[in-house]
Every structure is written in structure tokens, then in C-alpha cells.
Amino acid sequence: MRTDIDIEISEVGPRDGLQSISPIMATADKKRWISALAAAGLPEIEVGSFVPAKILPQLADTGELVAHAKTIENLQVAVLVPNFRGAQNAIEAGADKITIPLSVSQTHSLKNVRRTHEQMYEEVVRIRALIDTLPKQNRPVLEGGLSTAFGCTLEGQIDDSVVFHCAEKLIASGCDEVGLSDTTGYGLPTQVRRLTKGIWQAVGKDKLTGIHLHNTRGQGLANVIAAIDVGLTTVDASMGGIGGCPFAPGASGNIITEDLVFLLEGMGLKTGVNYERLLQAREVLRNSLPDSVALYGFTPDAGIPKGLALATPQ
Amino acid sequence: MRTDIDIEISEVGPRDGLQSISPIMATADKKRWISALAAAGLPEIEVGSFVPAKILPQLADTGELVAHAKTIENLQVAVLVPNFRGAQNAIEAGADKITIPLSVSQTHSLKNVRRTHEQMYEEVVRIRALIDTLPKQNRPVLEGGLSTAFGCTLEGQIDDSVVFHCAEKLIASGCDEVGLSDTTGYGLPTQVRRLTKGIWQAVGKDKLTGIHLHNTRGQGLANVIAAIDVGLTTVDASMGGIGGCPFAPGASGNIITEDLVFLLEGMGLKTGVNYERLLQAREVLRNSLPDSVALYGFTPDAGIPKGLALATPQ
Numbered sequence: 039m040r041t042d043i044d045i046e047i048s049e050v051g052p053r054d055g056l057q058s059i060s061p062i063m064a065t066a067d068k069k070r071w072i073s074a075l076a077a078a079g080l081p082e083i084e085v086g087s088f089v090p091a092k093i094l095p096q097l098a099d100t101g102e103l104v105a106h107a108k109t110i111e112n113l114q115v116a117v118l119v120p121n122f123r124g125a126q127n128a129i130e131a132g133a134d135k136i137t138i139p140l141s142v143s144q145t146h147s148l149k150n151v152r153r154t155h156e157q158m159y160e161e162v163v164r165i166r167a168l169i170d171t172l173p174k175q176n177r178p179v180l181e182g183g184l185s186t187a188f189g190c191t192l193e194g195q196i197d198d199s200v201v202f203h204c205a206e207k208l209i210a211s212g213c214d215e216v217g218l219s220d221t222t223g224y225g226l227p228t229q230v231r232r233l234t235k236g237i238w239q240a241v242g243k244d245k246l247t248g249i250h251l252h253n254t255r256g257q258g259l260a261n262v263i264a265a266i267d268v269g270l271t272t273v274d275a276s277m278g279g280i281g282g283c284p285f286a287p288g289a290s291g292n293i294i295t296e297d298l299v300f301l302l303e304g305m306g307l308k309t310g311v312n313y314e315r316l317l318q319a320r321e322v323l324r325n326s327l328p329d330s331v332a333l334y335g336f337t338p339d340a341g342i343p344k345g346l347a348l349a350t351p352q
Numbered sequence: 353m354r355t356d357i358d359i360e361i362s363e364v365g366p367r368d369g370l371q372s373i374s375p376i377m378a379t380a381d382k383k384r385w386i387s388a389l390a391a392a393g394l395p396e397i398e399v400g401s402f403v404p405a406k407i408l409p410q411l412a413d414t415g416e417l418v419a420h421a422k423t424i425e426n427l428q429v430a431v432l433v434p435n436f437r438g439a440q441n442a443i444e445a446g447a448d449k450i451t452i453p454l455s456v457s458q459t460h461s462l463k464n465v466r467r468t469h470e471q472m473y474e475e476v477v478r479i480r481a482l483i484d485t486l487p488k489q490n491r492p493v494l495e496g497g498l499s500t501a502f503g504c505t506l507e508g509q510i511d512d513s514v515v516f517h518c519a520e521k522l523i524a525s526g527c528d529e530v531g532l533s534d535t536t537g538y539g540l541p542t543q544v545r546r547l548t549k550g551i552w553q554a555v556g557k558d559k560l561t562g563i564h565l566h567n568t569r570g571q572g573l574a575n576v577i578a579a580i581d582v583g584l585t586t587v588d589a590s591m592g593g594i595g596g597c598p599f600a601p602g603a604s605g606n607i608i609t610e611d612l613v614f615l616l617e618g619m620g621l622k623t624g625v626n627y628e629r630l631l632q633a634r635e636v637l638r639n640s641l642p643d644s645v646a647l648y649g650f651t652p653d654a655g656i657p658k659g660l661a662l663a664t665p666q
Contacts, residue, residue: 189657190658191658194658194659194660195657195660222657223654224657224660226615226619228618228619254650254654255611255614255615255651255654256611256615256649256651257573257611257614257615257650259570259573260573260574260576260577260615263574263578267581294570297570300569301569301570301571301574304542305541305542306542335570336567336569336571337569340537340569343503343508343538343569344508344509344538345508345509346508346509346538
């Protein structure tokens with residue numbers, strides 16, 4: 039993580055946001071939006087996902103977006119991949135970070151990527167081997183995402199020990215780190231603390247720094263407070279709160295970047311983000327999508343409180 | 353507070369909610385709603401405000417509602433009063449708890465109740481004297497609400513020391529306790545912790561147990577987590593998130609009772625609330641207001657997570 043920021047916001051709107059709305063955003067607009075997000079100071083952007091275009095036509099231009107994003111200085115370019123094939127494409131495109139999600143709920147895993155846990159670990163082993171053929175300075179970070187870690191709309195509650203076991207297996211199979219992901223918006227602050235501490239105990243504190251939260255039951259920012267308190271330092275968010283998981287019914291809405299920036303910066307935690315420029319990036323997004331797509335966020339309407347100094351020099 | 357609950361939710365919808373929408377809810381509907389809220393297990397309901405009917409015609413039936421609510425067992429019946437005259441009416445009606453708000457921002461105080469701080473302390477002294485003429489078992493709790501404690505849309509940021517000074521003066525003037533109130537939705541978790549600890553130092557820990565939060569910038573439940581962590585035990589909320597302050601522009605929306613119950617109960621904290629019956633009370637509210645009035649809340653749409661056990665036996 040950059041040394042000039044306290045909490046790293048990873049903007050996942052171009053991936054998690056756009057994949058869950060039906061209108062396809064034009065590639066040129068996506069590039070403008072990614073540039074505007076980076077210009078606002080966001081240190082990491084998940085620009086897309088290397089999945090077959092027939093499954094997610096919205097993200098078919100991910101390769102071109104990685105190439106574009108790589109021209110921007112000081113930006114960590116992240117992508118999602120469902121399998122080895124996707125990772126090959128991601129490596130070829132030159133992504134800095136590759137996340138492969140593992141659904142802790144095996145039922146969800148079969149539905150989402152049509153693979154068992156064992157099959158997913160094998161994919162990780164193969165991806166690790168491929169990455170290790172690259173010169174050290176060119177190797178992307180490989181993250182294993184612990185999806186549905188907070189519960190699953192199909193299986194219900196998930197035993198903590200299953201989450202810890204998956205984390206261990208992902209690291210053992212070759213992931214550099216794991217990420218904690220509340221795919222279904224089931225998460226609660228007590229759970230954030232408990233799962234984080236348990237995973238740290240299982241695989242080491244340096245192997246888990248980030249969390250991906252949804253706001254399905256209005257609890258997104260409450261979970262952020264728990265995450266920050268326990269010591270996590272990277273939080274995913276989506277501009278305008280767009281996004282969700284198309285395979286987990288009812289699981290809509292990432293936490294909103296704009297409100298997250300207000301919350302963290304107002305508490306004195308530097309995110310590196312300039313709030314005015316963030317609103318400009320929101321304008322780019324607004325102008326690139328049909329009006330039928332709703333953008334969420336309280337702070338853009340209400341404004342930053344009068345006289346409040348944000349932590350990052352504006 | 354009742355011994356069988358961990359966190360007391362004070363439902364302020366009938367007061368803070370209804371005062372900020374223009375349609376006037378029928379008295380018979382309000383009674384049904386209050387009964388339904390109590391039947392769901394909410395331990396305290398702020399049923400109205402004793403203000404002149406020409407200022408808030410929506411709350412003109414507060415006396416009748418207190419009388420109705422007093423017939424319900426195990427319910428703490430709370431009201432708001434702006435001054436001595438209002439307190440007289442509240443005492444006559446038989447309210448269990450009387451809150452008199454003091455705008456920590458003097459500018460807001462002059463706009464909201466047309467009184468300086470000194471004039472407000474004099475009102476408190478007079479109310480105290482009146483209460484003390486009652487037999488001990490009939491005396492209502494007198495709370496001084498620290499409004500705009502987190503900042504003011506007119507004055508901007510408020511110095512912490514001003515909040516602490518106001519708390520001291522309210523207690524010295526005869527309040528039994530003070531309440532911390534984020535009238536403008538400016539509040540942040542760091543501030544919740546800092547102000548709570550500072551007030552405890554100024555007037556004693558037993559003199560501040562409750563907090564009133566808005567969700568103006570999406571930060572309402574994040575602030576709840578900070579409040580619970582630091583040790584506050586009473587949280588105000590409004591069913592459907594209706595409400596706000598008509599004199600503080602942009603300050604809309606109390607935190608939502610339904611989402612708060614999910615958050616607390618999911619974390620293992622007993623509120624005494626039955627979630628199904630809470631949804632029934634929401635139906636009563638929905639059927640009592642024109643469709644033009646929006647009801648908010650994520651959990652009523654998304655449902656309680658599959659398999660999640662709530663803390664209060666359901």
C-alpha cells in the first residue's frame with residue numbers, strides 16, 4: 039500500500055458495478071471514467087473481469103481497459119478472473135492484481151463458476167505456476183477472494199471454520215493473499231471482527247488486508263467501522279453504489295465510494311481521494327449510463343458537512 | 353432500562369418522523385401504529401411534541417396519544433417539549449419522559465425555538481421546579497437534548513467544549529440526563545466516541561446513555577457501532593426512516609428502526625423487538641400514509657439473512 043494513505047479504497051464499480059446492470063457502457067466512456075477515478079486519487083481500480091463475453095458482455099472489453107489503465111501513473115490495476123483461462127488473459131494484458139473468487143459456500147461455487155472447491159484450488163495452483171514463470175518484477179499479486187464468507191442465500195449461515203479452512207487452502211495453493219467478501223450482504227460488524235481475526239490466526243496477518251462489503255441491509259458502512267477498528271486497511275467500494283452479484287438473488291449494491299470517502303476522511307483517515315474530483319468522476323459515470331440506471335449515494339446530495347476538514351489535502 | 357434487553361431502541365417516528373412530512377396522520381391511525389410498535393416490543397416511543405398546533409399541526413393530538421400510550425403496559429411514553437409551557441402540558445398528560453432540546457449551536461437555537469441558551473436553562477429550572485412538586489413516583493424523567501452537537505448547517509463545526517459546557521449547564525439546571533443528538537446528520541464515529549467520553553467526564557457516566565442519529569450522509573448505522581462500542585445503551589430510530597428537522601435544511605432522515613433491529617439483533621444484542629411484528633407495525637404505518645410519503649429501509653426488502661438467529665427470542 040502507498041505510504042501516504044491510511045486506508046486504501048479499491049474502486050470496483052467498473053467490474054462489480056457494470057456487470058450487474060444490463061446496459062453496456064461504451065469502452066471509450068469506461069476509459070474516461072477510469073481516468074477520472076484515478077485523477078480523483080483512487081489508488082486501485084478493478085477495471086473488469088476476464089470472463090467469456092457471452093456470459094458478461096458488459097465486460098468484454100476488459101483487456102483494452104487494462105491496457106488503458108496501465109498508462110495511468112500510480113494506479114494499481116486489478117481484475118477478476120474465474121479460472122486459469124481468465125488468469126492467462128489477465129497476465130497477458132498486464133494486470134497488477136488478479137483476484138480469483140472462491141465461493142466458501144460450495145452450492146454457490148457450483149452455481150457461480152460451476153466448480154467445486156477442489157477444482158478451484160487446482161486452478162490456483164496452475165495460475166501460481168504460470169505467474170512464477172514471469173520475471174519477478176512483472177508478477178501480479180494473486181488474491182483469493184473468499185466469497186459468500188458471511189453467509190449464502192442458498193446455504194444460509196456458513197460455519198466460521200469453513201471460511202478459515204478455505205483461506206488456508208487458497209494460500210497453500212499459491213495465493214499471495216486472501217480477501218474477505220460479503221457477496222450476499224449478510225455481514226455484521228461482529229462477524230467482520232471474528233472472521234478477520236480467525237483468518238489472521240490461520241494464515242498470518244499480512245495475508246488478509248482487504249474486505250469487500252455490500253449494503254444490502256443498510257449495514258455496509260457499519261461493517262466498515264468494524265473492519266477499520268480490527269485493522270483491515272483496504273476496502274472495496276463502487277461509485278454510485280451500483281453493483282451486486284447476478285447469481286446471488288437479493289444481493290444488490292456495493293457500498294458507495296462517495297459516502298465511504300466522506301466517512302473515512304471525516305474521521306481523519308487519509309484515502310488520497312480529492313472529493314471534488316470524485317464528484318467529477320461521478321458526472322462522467324452519470325453521463326455514460328442511461329437515466330434508467332440509478333446512482334446512489336447520500337453525500338453527493340447532502341454535501342460534505344459545513345466546515346469539515348478532510349484528512350487528505352484537497 | 354429494562355433488564356431483559358441490551359440496547360434500548362427509542363422509536364421516534366410518531367414525533368420526529370411525522371413532524372417532517374406534510375400529510376397529517378389521523379389520530380386513530382397513530383394510536384393503532386403506536387400500539388403495533390409497542391406490540392413489536394419497542395420499550396420506548398416518543399409519541400409527539402407539545403408545540404403550538406399552528407407550528408406543527410401534524411402533532412396537535414399529542415395529549416391524546418400520551419393518554420393512549422399510557423394504557424399500554426411496559427411502555428415508556430416519551431414526548432418532546434420546546435419550553436415550560438410544553439412541559440406543563442406533558443406533565444398534565446402524564447408522560448414518563450420529557451425531552452427538552454437545546455441547540456448547542458446558538459444560531460440554530462434562535463431559529464428553532466427562538467431562545468438563547470440562557471433562556472433555555474431558565475426554562476429547565478422552571479420545569480424542574482414543577483416536576484419536583486409532584487409525588488416522587490409520578491415524576492417524569494427530564495432529559496436535555498444536545499441538538500446540533502455534531503455540527504450545524506448554519507454555524508458549521510461546533511467546538512467540543514461548547515457541547516460539554518451545555519451538558520453541564522443542562523444538568524446543573526435540573527435535567528436528570530442529557531442526550532446526544534446529531535440533528536444535522538454531520539456525525540462521524542470518531543466524534544460519537546469523543547463527545548460521549550467528554551460528556552461523561554463533564555457530568556458523569558449515568559447522565560448520558562442515549563444518542564439520536566440521522567442518516568443524512570449514509571453514516572447512521574456506522575455511528576451506531578461507535579455508540580455501542582463506547583458504551584451508550586439507548587439509540588433513537590424512526591420506522592421507515594421518515595423524519596428530520598424542518599429547520600435544518602438538508603437534515604433529513606432518522607436512522608431506520610427496521611435496519612437497526614437487524615444490525616443489533618444479528619450481533620447478539622437483545623432489543624426486545626420481534627422482527628415479524630415490527631414489519632406488521634410498518635404495514636400499519638404504510639396503510640396510514642398516502643403513497644407519496646416514501647418509507648425507507650433495506651432489511652424489509654432484503655429480509656433477515658437466511659438461517660440467522662436473532663438475539664431476542666422471536
